[in-house]
Amino acid sequence: MLGNFTYCNPTKLFFGKGALKEMRGELAKYGKNVLLVYGKGSVKRSGIYDEVVAMLKECGKEIYEDAGVMPNPTTEKLAEGCERARAANADLILAVGGGSVCDYAKAVSVSAYCGEDPWEKFFIRFEEPSGKIIPVGCVLTMVGTGSEMNGGSVITNHAQKLKIGHVFGEEVFPKFSVLDPEYTFTLPAYQMVAGFYDIMSHILEQYLSGTDDNTSDYIMEGLMRSLVHSSRIAVKNPLDYEARSNIMWTATWALNTLVAMGKDTDWEVHMLGQAVGAHTDATHGMTLAAVAPAYYRLIMPYGLHQFRRFAVNVWDVPTKGKTDEEIAEAGICAMEKWMKEIGLVMRLRDLGVTEDMLGGIAKSTLVMTGGYKVLTQEDIMQVLRESL
């Protein structure tokens, strides 16, 4: 049954080829100091950096740089960003990059003036922002996280071997995001397909949980069918605008809060994947892909109805003469087949995990309570061993 909820998503999106030009109107709404946040330099090689800087200058902005955001942004980098934001007296943080850069920009936006250790405040104690929040805008260059239209931010603490996300409220959502599918064309195939599974995982974390038969489930089935369809085209031809644009749009709606409204959600695959990430620095989407099948087989008996539905409505598994268990298993097999087809990493060993690391990863894995089964430490070890 749909539970009670409040829905509000104020982020303005500019979508399509050449959409960057629409950002002009937005820039006019903020003061002149812009903290330009980006990663390791791919935006310079692709020319996107030059386009953005040219527009900022045209609009009379003072540009302050914060480069070098890593794929799994760290507490150390966050501290540096806060200092830069304060030194610039930033009126706007403009993130140019993928989900990590957007996540990081949001973390800086709430942390720069929070007056204490942001790791402790937001990622350990899960408190809400209290001080000034610097507005954030995004120019997206990699698809998957949905960070361009939500309040999520994931930060990694290497000393504590923890990678933890905080979902902030709408006051932290990006004010605007530019989504130009062509900006994702230069992304290496490995990152592209990792993003595809990140999208699938976002949907599954919200779909494979609860006992509902509600509108969100139907919307998610549509999103998954669209993703499977377009991803098969994109891996063959990464320059297929139609496929890449539909995937970009699917990714946004997979994790901008809509499909979670009124329903239970799980997120245990993300907890497992984030623990792997904290120990290996592996690409996020790949960590999810490596642990998902074993996890789903473990919890399947506890949510059989929904796994059966997943098989039939997303993967067109024929039902005639089969038990519910057989149908559900065939759905997971169909997903695995698709995962291999698009080139995902299916084993933890291929992400640098060795058997002796499993105990540590298990210890770093947060246990969620919204799914079909609350995992024991033994369950977690079983999933990790089977995923190795």
Add this chain to the structure above:
Amino acid sequence: MLGNFTYCNPTKLFFGKGALKEMRGELAKYGKNVLLVYGKGSVKRSGIYDEVVAMLKECGKEIYEDAGVMPNPTTEKLAEGCERARAANADLILAVGGGSVCDYAKAVSVSAYCGEDPWEKFFIRFEEPSGKIIPVGCVLTMVGTGSEMNGGSVITNHAQKLKIGHVFGEEVFPKFSVLDPEYTFTLPAYQMVAGFYDIMSHILEQYLSGTDDNTSDYIMEGLMRSLVHSSRIAVKNPLDYEARSNIMWTATWALNTLVAMGKDTDWEVHMLGQAVGAHTDATHGMTLAAVAPAYYRLIMPYGLHQFRRFAVNVWDVPTKGKTDEEIAEAGICAMEKWMKEIGLVMRLRDLGVTEDMLGGIAKSTLVMTGGYKVLTQEDIMQVLRESL
């Protein structure tokens, strides 16, 4: 292919049983003068009026009333509402009712200070608002129009026998809407099922158009499957909270701009239905139901691929051994079967239309250009005759 677009939907929704209490925080954001807009009195009989008034008083608001909004709000009523809004110096217009009341509230919000004839400005010349816009909030008591989360407003001019809608920009969207499914429980069955077809029609106007295979199409298939599923439960037991809440949520997403992003849309069924409404004052959803099958059969050859997809993905029509034409026709037949099952009016004659009125209705029908076929006057007459 997904075309370029800007997406922004800032309306805040409070959804669920007892959601009205969440309105308190919103009311605090506006000045003390509230123009309370409602219809012919059903909100008084249901007790919703008393709940709303009690809360407004608690929050220290000065209440000014604007009652008697009719199912197809007229230009005369609009003029009256503008006067009342100005006389009240309204800081907020609070619409308590269904789509007509919400539509009307938005029309008043842009018209009260527009300084000229709003019918001419907004509904004939389709100009954008220029003067002050009074903020609008909604408490929804009938499901179907999506007016609670969009900028749409439909007004009827009886003298000109025209019923025309204007889709305003995000500055006219309701600031907040309260969606309590239990508030829809007292609605008569006739109005309830009319609303169900209004929802289906909103989706089809956006689905049966264009040549795309995009994410929006997949989302719409999910919304339609959810609607068909829940509507069958709701007609048997209108007090089924799960069904009514899922329908309420589906209705909002069927027409809050999302599924139209980047794709062609049609809206000719609405043009035909609105012309019928202008001549008969018949219930909106029923006018759409009566003309839709004949219209779809007329345009089917021009959009066969999408009609085929509709049949397979929404109605599970088996494809084996059938031509595309046969599959597409079976999809329309499946929809008609569902329409009869839930009790929709399938004939114009049952809405008070007589043969001699068809010419006038055809003349009042606006011709849209986004669908599979731009209708000629002869086409329109054919659809109307076949729908009689």
